[in-house]
Amino acid sequence: MPLDGTQRFSVRADAYSRYRPSYPAEAGAFLARECGLTSGSRIADIGSGTGLLAELFLRLGCDVYGVEPNLEMRKAAERLLAAEPRFHSVEGRAEATTLPDASVDLATAGQAFHWFDPARAGTEIRRILKPGGWLVLMWNERAPADAGLQADYDALVRRYAPETRRIRENDIECVFGGRTWRLEQFPNGQQLDGAGLEGRLSSSSYAPLPGTPEHAVMEEAAGQLFGRYQDNGTVTLLYETRVYVGQVGS
Numbered sequence: 109m110p111l112d113g114t115q116r117f118s119v120r121a122d123a124y125s126r127y128r129p130s131y132p133a134e135a136g137a138f139l140a141r142e143c144g145l146t147s148g149s150r151i152a153d154i155g156s157g158t159g160l161l162a163e164l165f166l167r168l169g170c171d172v173y174g175v176e177p178n179l180e181m182r183k184a185a186e187r188l189l190a191a192e193p194r195f196h197s198v199e200g201r202a203e204a205t206t207l208p209d210a211s212v213d214l215a216t217a218g219q220a221f222h223w224f225d226p227a228r229a230g231t232e233i234r235r236i237l238k239p240g241g242w243l244v245l246m247w248n249e250r251a252p253a254d255a256g257l258q259a260d261y262d263a264l265v266r267r268y269a270p271e272t273r274r275i276r277e278n279d280i281e282c283v284f285g286g287r288t289w290r291l292e293q294f295p296n297g298q299q300l301d302g303a304g305l306e307g308r309l310s311s312s313s314y315a316p317l318p319g320t321p322e323h324a325v326m327e328e329a330a331g332q333l334f335g336r337y338q339d340n341g342t343v344t345l346l347y348e349t350r351v352y353v354g355q356v357g358s
Contacts, residue, residue, distance in 0.1 A: 121180040125158035127307035129298040155220025159185030177201040202229035226282035251346040268326040269312035285357025296347040306330040
């Protein structure tokens with residue numbers, strides 16, 4: 109499996125697009141209040157993946173430039189957002205977006221942030237932001253639990269798809285250029301059928317690849333978990349949407 113984070117999701121783009129959670133409307137409303145976001149705002153969604161976070165800003169009427177280095181993920185976003193004239197797909201990466209100087213009102217990054225080089229990404233973000241522009245980091249974290257579906261699903265992740273890369277507060281401060289951010293959190297949830305629960309697990313960056321014996325074992329374990337907790341054919345995973353927002357330092 110390739111170690112480069114820009115290539116790790118090449119074979120997971122479909123699962124990522126179909127089975128990762130979206131973002132709550134309340135987070136968008138908060139950013140409109142906090143950052144003065146309007147339908148005229150230009151957004152650089154860096155590490156935009158399959159377009160899940162871009163959707164939030166497109167619903168607000170913003171122009172979104174989805175900067176993504178991985179071809180398969182970029183194509184998935186282009187298919188998902190094909191009917192959105194305000195979405196612009198850009199081949200680039202956090203450290204070299206290819207966007208013009210001082211061209212966007214807000215730069216954002218979702219789950220991909222933990223693959224960034226924070227210092228180099230911070231320099232690039234300061235370059236593309238207009239004076240007074242904002243940076244937003246936003247992602248979904250599974251809500252902690254001591255028992256039940258949440259706890260047992262977390263055990264499956266630790267066993268079959270251990271998340272070895274973690275976002276550190278130092279990385280957040282580095283990309284912002286100091287303690288210029290504030291954190292807001294919003295409850296979020298994702299309802300899944302049996303295929304969805306297995307697909308959510310398979311979308312994890314360190315999960316065994318489809319077609320391998322390890323993946324078959326993981327798929328069976330996910331099916332057993334679903335059978336234990338399903339109610340009328342679905343289960344619900346709970347998340348906290350974390351939003352780090354602020355203006356970047358010089």
